[in-house]
Amino acid sequence: MKRYPGYQRKPFYYETDKMGIIHHSNYIRWFEEARVDLLEFLDYPFEKIEEIGVMVPVLAVSSTYKEMVRFGDEIIIHPTISKYTGTRLNFEYQIINQATGAVATIGTSDHCFMSSETSRLIHLKRQHPELHELFMSYYTLKTDEDAE
Template sequence: MEKYPGYLRKPFYYETDKMGIIHHSNYIRWFEEARVDALTFMDYPFEKIEAEGIMIPVLVVSCNYKQMVRFGDEVLIKPIVTKYTGTRLDFDYAVYHDEKLVTTGSSQHCFMSYETNRLIQLRKTHPKLHELFLAYYETTNKDN
């Protein structure tokens, strides 16, 4: 699998606070945008996952701010899968501005059925998606 290059994002003015700095709450949204973009890159967009009856709720999310990002700055967000079990999926995020690490974060997820609201094991229920997440995990952890 080709390595995902990351999600390029230019902040919008409405995402800033009174000081012109990106408000802290927006980074969590950016993490989600990067995850969704990575799925599209893998040719398995989120819409397809939902159409197959799978939901991927967020269980835990955290963010560490190292340097301010301002309106007009362009950032690159790199989501890295740190754990994949078939029922769980954990990410770390690195946010860069001008190649400098400005923010890090993480999120933990599970796979559930829309129909039953129960945890599912992708290996059994959706083997193609399982193999795709395994390949993504291996690709994102090669150089990390």
């Protein structure tokens, strides 16, 4: 399994505020775009997750702004799985300005897995072992690379 190279993006003008910088609300959207792209990269897109009857709601999200991102900047967003338990999935994000290499924003999002039929919490290892194995393998890949 290969490591996700990141989600490249160029901000749109409509995402800026009156000061010409990206409005803070857009970073949360960008986190979601990067998560969705990561699932595509892992060949298990959201559509497939929904088809098997799994919902992945957001429980919490945070964002810390370190440097401004402006219209015209090219950024790369690196989502990493920071925790996976089979019932919970947490991500950390880094938004990096590609021209300078500076970390512009860091963030987190916490999720759980629910049945779309019952709206109850599910454990992927029992109910969807293929998806469990995918998340576990990718999470372990991150852990193994960090140990090197």
